[in-house]
Amino acid sequence: MTAFASAMTHRLPIASAEQTPPAPETQSAVDGAITSRRSIRRFLPTPVPRTTLEAILQVAARAPSGTNTQPWQVHVLTGAALARLSARILAAYDDPAQAAQxxxxxxxxxxxxxxPYIDRRRKVGWDLYGLLGIAKGDKPAMHAQHGRNFRFFDAPVGLIFTIDRVMEQGSWLDYGMFLQNIMVAARGRGLDTCPQAAFTQFHRLIEDELKLDASTQQVVCGMSLGWADPAAIENTLVTERAPVAEFTRFHDA
Known part of the structure; x- marks a missing residue:
């Protein structure tokens, strides 16, 4: 078990005024799992054991939710099921007439x-395209790269997340914490992820393929999960983060 995994699975006692802070190695492992998380865009085909997936989801389910509503629903795709959904979405994506629908x-x-949001969006886009050698205005190459979303970036595991339509905005906040837990727990086990809003465009195809009741369930997003390909140039992208002073105000008087 890695240091990350040990820290993620170890249950710390409830803190009190008399207790000392967690050991430095625990803090380091948790911080390392968070800060090493990146959106990976090319994975190895190596399978992820179902027991590992279940362990990640069990840990992630400790995410807080208002009055313990636990609004998340997860659909795990591997093998033929993953390939079938990918093929259906890609067929629609690559056909302009279908995509428009x-x-x-x-x-x-x-x-x-x-x-600063548009500036950050543009920078990460051009940083990625620069690594991949995609020039400005090369729409076919951009289309192909975006289409890799629907292959789950070659990951062996694809996750589709849905939520009950009766849930309101607060439950979507809870959902974000659940998604983050999955990504951090995956890092704790040496795995990587890529959360993907791109799938929401094709929610009707997803609903049909997964036999979802669209009157009650709404697609939130997708996620790729697996082992990062260390040889892939796109996986060297590390996005910038604003310093704490830029997004924080301390009120102490």
Whole structure:
């Protein structure tokens, strides 16, 4: 078991004024799992054992949720099921007439972009395309790269997340913490992930393929999970983060 995994699975006692802080190695392991998380865009085909997936989801389910509602529903795809969903979405994505018939159910991004958000969006896009040798204006190459989302970036595991339509905005906040838990728990086991809102455009195909009741279940997002390909240039991308002073105000008087 890695140091990450040991720290993630060890149950710490409830803190009290008399107790000492966690050991430095515990803090280091948890911080390391969080800070080493990146969106991986090319995976090795190496299978992930079902027992590992179940352990990750069990840990992730400790995410907080308002009045313990636990609003998450997870659909795990591997093998033929993953390949079948990928093929259906890619067929629609690569056909302009079909793609035009598929739209997102909710706005993930702002309808009006402004700084600093548009600047960050542009930078990460061009940083990735620069690594891949995709020039500005090369729409076929951009289309192909975006389409890799629907192959789950070659990962052996694809996750589709849904939520009951009766749940409101607070439950979506809870859902984000659950998703983060999955990604951190995966890192604790040496695995990598890529959360993907791209799947929301094709929610109707997902609903049909997974036999979801679209009247009650809504697709939240997808996620690729597996072992990162260390030879892939796109996996060297490390996105920038603003310093604490830029997004924080301390109120102490």
């Amino acid at each position: 598929h739209t997102e159910e909710y706005a993930y991004y702002p309808r009006e972009w402004r700084s």
